Amino acid sequence: GENVEQHPSTLSVQEGDSAVIKCTYSDSASNYFPWYKQELGKRPQLIIDIRSNVGEKKDQRIAVTLNKTAKHFSLHITETQPEDSAVYFCAASASSASKIIFGSGTRLSIRP
Amino acid sequence: DTGVSQDPRHKITKRGQNVTFRCDPISEHNRLYWYRQTLGQGPEFLTYFQNEAQLEKSRLLSDRFSAERPKGSFSTLEIQRTEQGDSAMYLCASSWTATGTDTQYFGPGTRLTVL
Numbered sequence: 705g706e707n708v709e710q711h712p713s714t715l716s717v718q719e720g721d722s723a724v725i726k727c728t729y730s731d732s733a734s735n736y737f738p739w740y741k742q743e744l745g746k747r748p749q750l751i752i753d754i755r756s757n758v759g760e761k762k763d764q765r766i767a768v769t770l771n772k773t774a775k776h777f778s779l780h781i782t783e784t785q786p787e788d789s790a791v792y793f794c795a796a797s798a799s800s801a802s803k804i805i806f807g808s809g810t811r812l813s814i815r816p
Numbered sequence: 817d818t819g820v821s822q823d824p825r826h827k828i829t830k831r832g833q834n835v836t837f838r839c840d841p842i843s844e845h846n847r848l849y850w851y852r853q854t855l856g857q858g859p860e861f862l863t864y865f866q867n868e869a870q871l872e873k874s875r876l877l878s879d880r881f882s883a884e885r886p887k888g889s890f891s892t893l894e895i896q897r898t899e900q901g902d903s904a905m906y907l908c909a910s911s912w913t914a915t916g917t918d919t920q921y922f923g924p925g926t927r928l929t930v931l
Binding site: 710736738741750804805809 | 820827849856857858859860861864872874907918919921922923925929
């Protein structure tokens with residue numbers, strides 16, 4: 705069935721360094737890949753998304769890359785700041801308007 | 817506040833009781849989704865509606881769970897004869913399909929604790 709695997713489960717980086725989170729998906733029909741950030745006790749919030757007709761997308765310090773052949777996609781955060789500390793979820797959907805399959809999350813901690 | 821809202825935010829109940837949660841989507845969003853999130857995991861899809869029609873239900877949604885969206889606006893999720901395994905955060909999300917930007921916006925969730 706549909707599955708999204710996410711690594712690592714925890715990540716600690718020095719403030720100012722970069723963080724990379726990687727995901728793989730199983731459903732070859734997936735064509736929409738959102739990333740959500742969830743702070744403790746808060747709702748998941750979309751931070752960036754990418755569609756299958758695009759290989760890379762960037763928004764300020766955040767970038768996502770997609771390799772459809774390998775069914776891999778990644779989140780890159782540069783110049784990390786304390787407020788980047790949160791749990792990040794990758795996700796995949798076969799249609800941008802239908803159900804989303806989430807990864808298990810990466811807890812990112814930024815060390816001062 | 818024009819975001820997705822959910823009520824109640826917390827619910828504590830005893831095993832065997834019935835509970836009902838409400839979700840109010842962003843105004844004019846035609847799709848509404850329910851997810852369940854347990855500690856340390858990503859949200860798991862339960863069901864979704866387009867307007868008032870329930871289009872898909874997950875196998876996770878047992879016969880004890882029922883969801884409605886009678887007028888295509890707010891939705892309710894009812895759990896009958898609650899079990900301790902039902903303890904989780906129940907998240908609602910909504911989206912608008914016509915514009916091509918089908919981002920799902922999440923509500924704050926209802927945290928259910930079954931004793």
